[in-house]
Structure formats: C-alpha cells, structure tokens
Amino acid sequence: MPESPPVPLPCGQDPDDLVDQVWDGHGRDLTEHQRSCPHCQQRLRRHRRAHALVTDLRRVRIQAPTGFAHRVMGRVRHDDADEVAIHVGRTGTTSVSATVVELVATVAAHDVPGIVQVRNVGARGATLRMTVTVDLDRPIPDTIAALRSAVARTLLRLVGVTIEAIDVTVRDVVES
Amino acid sequence: MNPGPPREVADTTLVAASRDGDDRAFEELVRRHSDLAYGVALRMLRDPHDAEDAAQAAFVRAWRSLDNFRGDARFTTWLYRIVANTCIDYLRVHAGRTTTLPPSLVEPGAGPADRAVAASVADVVEDAIATLAPGDRAAFLLRTMEQLSYAEVATVLEISTSAVRSRLRRSRRVIADALDDVEHDQERPDA
Numbered sequence: 001m002p003e004s005p006p007v008p009l010p011c012g013q014d015p016d017d018l019v020d021q022v023w024d025g026h027g028r029d030l031t032e033h034q035r036s037c038p039h040c041q042q043r044l045r046r047h048r049r050a051h052a053l054v055t056d057l058r059r060v061r062i063q064a065p066t067g068f069a070h071r072v073m074g075r076v077r078h079d080d081a082d083e084v085a086i087h088v089g090r091t092g093t094t095s096v097s098a099t100v101v102e103l104v105a106t107v108a109a110h111d112v113p114g115i116v117q118v119r120n121v122g123a124r125g126a127t128l129r130m131t132v133t134v135d136l137d138r139p140i141p142d143t144i145a146a147l148r149s150a151v152a153r154t155l156l157r158l159v160g161v162t163i164e165a166i167d168v169t170v171r172d173v174v175e176s
Numbered sequence: 177m178n179p180g181p182p183r184e185v186a187d188t189t190l191v192a193a194s195r196d197g198d199d200r201a202f203e204e205l206v207r208r209h210s211d212l213a214y215g216v217a218l219r220m221l222r223d224p225h226d227a228e229d230a231a232q233a234a235f236v237r238a239w240r241s242l243d244n245f246r247g248d249a250r251f252t253t254w255l256y257r258i259v260a261n262t263c264i265d266y267l268r269v270h271a272g273r274t275t276t277l278p279p280s281l282v283e284p285g286a287g288p289a290d291r292a293v294a295a296s297v298a299d300v301v302e303d304a305i306a307t308l309a310p311g312d313r314a315a316f317l318l319r320t321m322e323q324l325s326y327a328e329v330a331t332v333l334e335i336s337t338s339a340v341r342s343r344l345r346r347s348r349r350v351i352a353d354a355l356d357d358v359e360h361d362q363e364r365p366d367a
Contacts, residue, residue: 019348020341023320050352053301058321062218064210065228072206072235077199099237103262106229107269117225158269 009039022047075120096159098123105130108154114143116174127165133172144168187251195242202242205251206235212252212322213259219317220263222306230266234259249331256322256332260314267310297355304354308347315340316347 006015011033018040021027027048034040101123109118109130117133128151134143148166155161187208193201213234218227237258238245245254305313311333318329319340326344330337 016345019345019352023344023348046352046356047348050301050348050355053297053355054320054351057298057301058323062211062215064214064231065224068210068214068228068231069203069206071228072210072232073199073203075232075236076202076206076239097240099233099240100265103230103233103265104269106233107266110226118229 009043011037011039013037013040015043018043019047022051027051071120075122078122096161100159101128101155101161101163104155104158105151108151109147112143112147112150114138114140115147116176117172119171127167128163129167129169131169131171133174134170136173136175140170140173144170188247191242191245191247191251194239202239209252209255213255216256216259216317216322217263219305219321220260220310220313221266222302226266230262231259234262237262253328253331256318256324257334260318260332264310264314267313300354301351304351305347308350311335312343312347315343319344 009015009018013033021029022044027044030040030044034044102121105123105128106118106121109115109121109132114135114137115132116135118130119133120129120131122129130147130151132147134140147168151166152163155163185204187205190201190205194205210231213231214227217230217234218224221227221230234255238255241258245251305316308316314333315329315335318324318332319326324332326337326340329340333340335343
C-alpha cells in the first residue's frame with residue numbers, strides 16, 4: 001500500500017525534510033526560517049534527541065563470541081553443499097538449497113521446549129543432522145521427539161520439503 | 177629502516193584463493209569479518225544464539241557462493257548483503273517472536289540512577305527498532321549503526337536509493353514517536 005504523504009507542519013515545511021536533515025548530520029545547521037520557527041525547532045529537537053540516543057548505541061562495540069570463526073570453519077569444512085528438489089514436474093524442477101533447509105530447521109528447533117541451543121545443522125538430500133544443547137529439566141527423549149516433529153512439520157509447511165531422517169546429537173545439557 | 181609489519185593481504189586476494197578451494201584463506205576472511213557479521217546479526221535479531229546461527233549460516237552461504245562475488249564491490253558489501261538477507265529470512269520465518277538484547281549492549285550511564293534511565297531509554301530505542309519490518313530494520317541498522325552511505329545500503333539490499341530513503345524516514349519516525357511516548361508517560365504525575 002502506498003504511504004500517504006506526511007502532513008506539513010503549520011509553517012508549511014515538509015516534516016520529512018527535517019527528519020533527513022537531523023539524521024544525515026545537519027541537525028544544527030538551521031536555515032533562516034528554522035531559526036525563528038517554533039514548529040521546526042520543536043520537530044528538529046525531537047529528532048536530534050532520537051538521533052543522539054541511537055548514536056550512543058552505535059558506540060557499543062560488538063564482538064563475535066570466542067571460537068566463532070572456528071565453529072564457522074567446522075561447518076565450512078564439513079559442508080555438504082546440496083540441493084533438495086521439492087517439486088519435479090513436466091514444467092520444471094523446483095529446488096531449494098541446503099542453506100534454506102538448515103536455516104528453517106534451526107529456527108523451528110529454537111521454538112521447541114527444552115532445546116537451549118542449536119549448535120550445528122547440516123542438510124543432505126532428505127536427511128538432516130542436528131547438534132543441540134538441551135535443558136536437563138526435561139526428559140531428553142521427549143525433547144528430541146518434539147524436535148524431530150517440529151522441524152519436519154515446519155520444513156514441510158514453509159519449504160515444501162519432506163525430511164526422511166533427522167539425526168540428532170545432544171552435545172551438551174544445561175539446567176534451567 | 178624498520179620495514180614494519182607485513183602488509184595485510186587484500187580481501188579480494190583471499191577471495192580468489194578461497195575460490196580455488198583454499199579454506200585457510202577463507203578462514204582468514206571469517207576471522208577478519210566475524211565481528212561485522214555477528215554485530216549486524218545481533219542488532220537485527222537481538223538474541224545471541226540466533227545471531228550466532230545466522231552469522232554462521234551467512235558465512236557458509238558466502239563460501240558456497242564465492243563464484244558469485246564479482247569483485248566490483250568490496251567483500252564487506254557483499255558480506256553485508258548475505259548477512260542482512262539471512263537475518264531477514266530469520267525474521268520472516270519467525271515473525272512475532274520477541275527477544276531481548278543482552279545487557280552488555282546497553283550503554284551504562286554515569287551512576288546507578290543515570291544507568292537505570294539510560295537503560296530504559298536505550299530499551300525504548302531498541303524495542304522501537306525491533307518493531308520495524310525486516311527490510312526497514314536492515315536499512316536503518318546498515319545506515320545508522322554500520323554507517324554505510326545511502327548508495328551502499330541500496331547496493332547491499334538491492335533496492336533503489338529512493339527506497340532506502342523512504343525506509344529510513346519510516347524507521348526514524350517510529351523511533352522518534354516511541355521516544356515521544358516515553359516522554360509523555362514520564363510527564364504524567366502518576367507515571
């Protein structure tokens with residue numbers, strides 16, 4: 001749906017121009033009109049405040065967790081690049097990459113009660129390998145059964161892939 | 177004269193070696209750009225586990241698609257695209273899921289009282305960012321947190337610069353509105 005144009009300020013200025021002015025770093029470079037207009041000044045003030053707060057958040061430096069690159073390379077070196085055909089017909093074949101299957105499986109797994117972390121997922125054809133950390137407060141067989149069911153169901157619903165086997169390794173447990 | 181440390185090998189050289197199957201060259205690229213990929217993913221997804229999964233998946237996608245890297249843009253621009261798309265996929269599959277940012281991402285204030293106020297205002301900003309549609313969120317974070325130019329955001333997200341501008345305006349209005357709401361709540365005597 002197309003967006004409706006912004007309502008001009010009482011002084012006739014386009015409020016989006018003021019948004020751009022502040023967020024593009026010119027919030028204090030006022031025009032002659034803006035220096036004497038209370039409407040523009042009020043609008044500029046509120047965006048300057050928002051911009052300053054977001055700039056503060058930017059200063060927080062985020063570092064990848066320890067061992068991140070090692071884990072990435074573990075996946076890369078055992079990568080089973082593959083494609084899964086989800087529809088074969090006279091008009092052509094539809095395939096999805098293993099990456100898509102792995103991504104959807106990971107997301108589905110995170111919603112399963114008792115799954116604390118999905119450490120690795122690999123798809124090859126109709127088989128999926130998953131390495132997980134589980135909550136020790138729940139019976140592990142129940143958690144894994146729920147995991148298999150949720151992952152297979154979600155892959156069928158969202159991707160159209162029927163998974164025949166899900167091999168699960170419980171690498172670690174934690175107590176909630 | 178001390179020659180100094182050896183010059184760092186260019187990303188494009190490492191990409192070329194990786195394409196030839198040199199996984200150590202790719203490992204160097206991963207080490208170099210881990211913080212970038214994980215940082216974008218954490219800001220997009222707000223959950224450390226999801227962020228690690230998405231950032232890992234992005235690097236695996238990059239490894240599989242090295243042949244698609246044409247070299248006419250920087251490697252980081254290409255990586256931003258893969259990470260952003262991976263996170264957008266995550267968010268679309270997971271619409272409605274709410275997560276919280278780790279406390280380490282909240283800038284502390286000068287003292288306990290300041291810190292509480294700073295944390296609550298930072299939370300408002302973070303929560304407002306989390307309400308943005310995945311594509312808007314990606315544009316906003318790439319421009320504001322990663323400081324990419326409008327043209328670079330357009331290249332990363334494969335949209336026009338005018339689409340970038342409209343996504344940014346929408347996002348900025350949402351954040352300013354959210355802060356207005358907090359201000360009004362604080363002005364109420366029973367707040």
